[in-house]
Amino acid sequence: MKVLSLGKRSVAVLAAVGLAVGGTIVSAHAATAPTYIDCQLFSAGEPDFIDPALTSTLVGANLATMLFDGLTDTDASGNLYGEVASKWVTKDGAKTWAFTLKKNLKFSNGEAVLPSSFVTGWKRAFAASMASEVAYHSYFIAGMEEYNTGKGGWPSASVVADDSAMTLTIKMVNPTADWPSIVGHSVFSPIPTTMASASSKVEEDGTKLVGNGPFMLEKAITKRAGGEVVIVPNPNYGGKAPLLSRVTFKISSDVNAAYNAFASGQCDNGPIPAGRYTELLTKWGTKGVKTTLGTDYWGFNWEDPTVGGTQNKYLRSAISKAIDRTQISTVIYQGVRKPASGLLPPGLPGYKAGQGLTSSRDLNGAISDYKRWLALGNKTPAPIRLSYNDGAGWDKVASIIIANLKDVGIPAKLDPYPADGTYFSKMRSGKGQMIRAGWFADYPIADNFLFPLLHTKSIDGDNLERYSSVTFDALVDSARSTTNKSFAQSQYRRAEVQALRKDVALTQTVNRGIATVLAASTTSFPITPLGMIAFDQIVKN
Amino acid sequence: MFTYTIKRLLQSLIVVWAAVTLMFALFFIIPGDPISLKSGEKSLPPGILANITAKYGLDQPTYVQYFRFWGHLFKGDLGYSYKNDKSVNTILHDGLSTSARLLFWGALLQLIIALTVGLTSAIKRGSLGDRIGTIFTVGIQGIPVFVSGLLAQYLFGVLPFQMHWDWLNFFKPWPQSWTAGVIPTDSWKGIILPALVVAVVDAAFIARMLRSSLLEVLRADYIRTAFAKGLSARRVWFHHALRNAMIPVVTVYGTSLIAIFGVAVQTEKVFSLPGMGSTIADSALSQDAPVVLGLAIVVIAFGAVVNLVVDLSYALIDPRIKIDSKAVH
Numbered sequence: 001m002k003v004l005s006l007g008k009r010s011v012a013v014l015a016a017v018g019l020a021v022g023g024t025i026v027s028a029h030a031a032t033a034p035t036y037i038d039c040q041l042f043s044a045g046e047p048d049f050i051d052p053a054l055t056s057t058l059v060g061a062n063l064a065t066m067l068f069d070g071l072t073d074t075d076a077s078g079n080l081y082g083e084v085a086s087k088w089v090t091k092d093g094a095k096t097w098a099f100t101l102k103k104n105l106k107f108s109n110g111e112a113v114l115p116s117s118f119v120t121g122w123k124r125a126f127a128a129s130m131a132s133e134v135a136y137h138s139y140f141i142a143g144m145e146e147y148n149t150g151k152g153g154w155p156s157a158s159v160v161a162d163d164s165a166m167t168l169t170i171k172m173v174n175p176t177a178d179w180p181s182i183v184g185h186s187v188f189s190p191i192p193t194t195m196a197s198a199s200s201k202v203e204e205d206g207t208k209l210v211g212n213g214p215f216m217l218e219k220a221i222t223k224r225a226g227g228e229v230v231i232v233p234n235p236n237y238g239g240k241a242p243l244l245s246r247v248t249f250k251i252s253s254d255v256n257a258a259y260n261a262f263a264s265g266q267c268d269n270g271p272i273p274a275g276r277y278t279e280l281l282t283k284w285g286t287k288g289v290k291t292t293l294g295t296d297y298w299g300f301n302w303e304d305p306t307v308g309g310t311q312n313k314y315l316r317s318a319i320s321k322a323i324d325r326t327q328i329s330t331v332i333y334q335g336v337r338k339p340a341s342g343l344l345p346p347g348l349p350g351y352k353a354g355q356g357l358t359s360s361r362d363l364n365g366a367i368s369d370y371k372r373w374l375a376l377g378n379k380t381p382a383p384i385r386l387s388y389n390d391g392a393g394w395d396k397v398a399s400i401i402i403a404n405l406k407d408v409g410i411p412a413k414l415d416p417y418p419a420d421g422t423y424f425s426k427m428r429s430g431k432g433q434m435i436r437a438g439w440f441a442d443y444p445i446a447d448n449f450l451f452p453l454l455h456t457k458s459i460d461g462d463n464l465e466r467y468s469s470v471t472f473d474a475l476v477d478s479a480r481s482t483t484n485k486s487f488a489q490s491q492y493r494r495a496e497v498q499a500l501r502k503d504v505a506l507t508q509t510v511n512r513g514i515a516t517v518l519a520a521s522t523t524s525f526p527i528t529p530l531g532m533i534a535f536d537q538i539v540k541n
Numbered sequence: 542m543f544t545y546t547i548k549r550l551l552q553s554l555i556v557v558w559a560a561v562t563l564m565f566a567l568f569f570i571i572p573g574d575p576i577s578l579k580s581g582e583k584s585l586p587p588g589i590l591a592n593i594t595a596k597y598g599l600d601q602p603t604y605v606q607y608f609r610f611w612g613h614l615f616k617g618d619l620g621y622s623y624k625n626d627k628s629v630n631t632i633l634h635d636g637l638s639t640s641a642r643l644l645f646w647g648a649l650l651q652l653i654i655a656l657t658v659g660l661t662s663a664i665k666r667g668s669l670g671d672r673i674g675t676i677f678t679v680g681i682q683g684i685p686v687f688v689s690g691l692l693a694q695y696l697f698g699v700l701p702f703q704m705h706w707d708w709l710n711f712f713k714p715w716p717q718s719w720t721a722g723v724i725p726t727d728s729w730k731g732i733i734l735p736a737l738v739v740a741v742v743d744a745a746f747i748a749r750m751l752r753s754s755l756l757e758v759l760r761a762d763y764i765r766t767a768f769a770k771g772l773s774a775r776r777v778w779f780h781h782a783l784r785n786a787m788i789p790v791v792t793v794y795g796t797s798l799i800a801i802f803g804v805a806v807q808t809e810k811v812f813s814l815p816g817m818g819s820t821i822a823d824s825a826l827s828q829d830a831p832v833v834l835g836l837a838i839v840v841i842a843f844g845a846v847v848n849l850v851v852d853l854s855y856a857l858i859d860p861r862i863k864i865d866s867k868a869v870h
Contacts, residue, residue: 056580129592131592133589133593135592145588148588200626250813254813257812257813258813260698263698263702263703421576421578422577425577439582460584461584462584
């Protein structure tokens with residue numbers, strides 16, 4: 001009996017210690033407007049940052065855009081609109097831009113949003129000490145690259161704020177017709193004077209992260225590792241007030257767990273585990289499905305003796321025509337990612353369908369082109385390597401392409417690279433033959449795809465194919481330097497045709513999309529083409 | 542025992558230093574770099590890369606980084622995450638409290654389950670309870686945590702919600718029922734399912750160990766003598782048999798407490814619990830060296846302390862075992 005008594009006491013003591021360790025019991029909260037619980041999936045558990053100066057991920061940027069309003073933004077239909085800016089003009093061929101700001105806008109701490117608030121924000125975001133990954137978006141502004149790299153001071157002549165006139169004037173390095181779209185990126189957010197000297201560690205105490213967006217942080221987020229970020233309406237917001245009284249972001253790194261959380265009623269939306277798109281979208285509906293501004297493609301190494309250069313164009317076109325994009329779309333993505341017909345995705349201003357060599361499989365054309373390539377004195381090549389970064393499911397896409405190429409008689413094989421971050425640097429150095437790649441728009445402009453991915457100046461950068469064409473470069477350069485929108489779009493279209501149809505530098509596969517499942521209580525769930533969920537416009541019954 | 546304890550603690554410090562040094566070296570040997578992993582598909586201009594590497598001191602020679610790491614450590618500063626600039630001290634604080642809750646309740650549930658199943662199986666040998674216990678222990682051991690975790694989420698979270706088993710929601714201060722802690726909250730309810738998953742994995746093994754150990758003891762002469770003296774069955778089982786059968790069980794339980802950390806990593810991942818285990822795993826994948834090293838120090842120290850406590854507990858359980866500064870007899 002003594003043993004039992006000891007056991008009981010031990011259990012009681014252990015239980016008491018456990019309760020002490022165990023934390024608090026959450027009490028019910030009272031809310032009038034609906035609250036919303038968002039099950040965000042993020043591969044590494046939580047967003048990198050929610051500080052707009054630093055975040056480089058979609059999840060982080062989505063939160064940042066709820067906390068901060070920039071000069072401009074893109075709505076769910078893909079239209080550019082003024083957020084803090086009421087209008088913008090250029091008088092010297094897009095070399096200088098003048099933005100007029102709306103009056104009486106405030107940060108959540110009550111401080112007025114002025115043109116100088118943008119200067120304060122940009123000084124902080126682009127300082128070398130912040131080491132922001134996304135600071136390069138500022139390099140369009142004259143003198144900003146020098147400031148960011150510590151080679152120059154703040155370019156006060158390039159960013160001029162006049163608080164009395166409520167104008168912000170910006171001088172560019174080169175004519176930049178798309179600047180009003182570019183400046184909508186969250187890195188260009190304004191900040192109040194209280195944040196002027198905030199370091200990159202400001203999120204350690206989220207109460208110091210003060211924005212002018214529709215929401216603000218409910219509390220300090222030092223415990224973000226607790227798996228939640230909570231935002232509530234900003235009482236000083238000058239725009240349309242959110243319809244929700246609170247949004248709780250639950251961060252999950254496991255897609256199955258995140259879906260289970262949704263399916264058990266813990267969240268109002270949730271991600272869809274791979275391979276279950278058809279089943280779950282049938283069950284929960286397709287209100288949360290949206291095609292976004294992203295394209296997956298396979299590039300050809302322009303310097304490779306087998307697939308590169310003008311002499312191997314017919315082999316590349318045979319490969320491009322052989323690929324069954326519909327099969328990739330349906331088998332791998334179950335229709336959420338649609339077959340692409342060009343590099344520029346639908347919804348992008350200036351988009352035109354059918355800019356690529358082909359969007360549907362053309363087996364006869366592929367066989368014919370392959371024969372023409374062989375007739376030029378080429379022999380059946382050694383298996384063409386399809387390079388990709390392992391661990392993200394690209395092997396399945398590559399396997400489909402290999403099977404497609406087999407139908408034409410073109411040998412090919414998988415060429416996986418470890419998921420250690422070295423894949424893209426190896427591709428940049430010319431190690432690949434067929435290179436798996438994809439691009440998601442930073443801002444909704446054609447230049448954001450064509451310049452970094454295919455321009456000669458982007459070799460050693462994101463031009464993984466090391467493609468170089470005088471004609472293509474000239475078309476893009478002319479488009480960049482005009483303020484005539486229709487002419488610019490026409491030049492970008494011609495450039496796309498040059499690279500994809502005439503030179504076959506790459507072959508597109510599918511356009512990216514977002515698919516989430518929604519609880520029946522969510523009646524409106526707007527997603528912008530940039531993949532941002534407009535939490536301030538969600539309607540929940 | 543005091544000298545022995547001090548000696549073992551000093552040995553533990555050497556173990557921690559050696560393990561952290563080895564891990565530090567590994568971060569420089571393995572291919573890839575954290576900055577490339579951060580930037581993902583997009584290339585970063587050289588100026589941006591230079592800013593980032595300078596900020597984290599990655600532009601310094603390896604030995605400088607190594608000594609700087611220890612220098613900061615002695616000041617109580619574990620550094621900052623490459624991923625989000627978050628203080629590793631903060632990550633440790635948050636992760637430790639989450640993991641401590643999970644490990645505590647997991648270990649406690651494990652002990653309760655193991656003792657219940659093991660004792661029932663041994664004392665009621667051949668009974669229905671013994672058979673069910675054997676099937677349970679054999680069956681449960683073979684199920685990986687990511688399967689049992691997802692299964693638990695489905696059975697206790699998804700199914701009751703979708704079947705409208707509202708009677709389960711007898712206590713509902715939050716939108717989900719008490720069973721639906723799929724992504725756990727700070728509430729105590731959120732720890733129930735993860736702790737259960739942690740508990741059952743090794744509970745099965747410990748139960749089987751206890752059963753066989755107890756069966757062996759129950760066959761011993763002194764047990765027969767105790768019964769012959771007229772002692773009650775309960776007194777013989779709990780006072781004489783269980784105490785002697787516990788020595789191998791304690792050894793296994795101690796090892797299990799260290800192994801439970803491995804189980805907790807998977808459990809934290811499956812349940813999106815932001816504890817130390819899942820943070821180490823995520824950080825290792827993104828080569829976030831400060832976080833991995835900072836948290837690993839605690840994990841290694843924890844292992845060393847548990848080993849020491851297990852050794853010391855032998856003497857408490859069995860008076861025949863004595864500990865001195867030279868050896869354990």
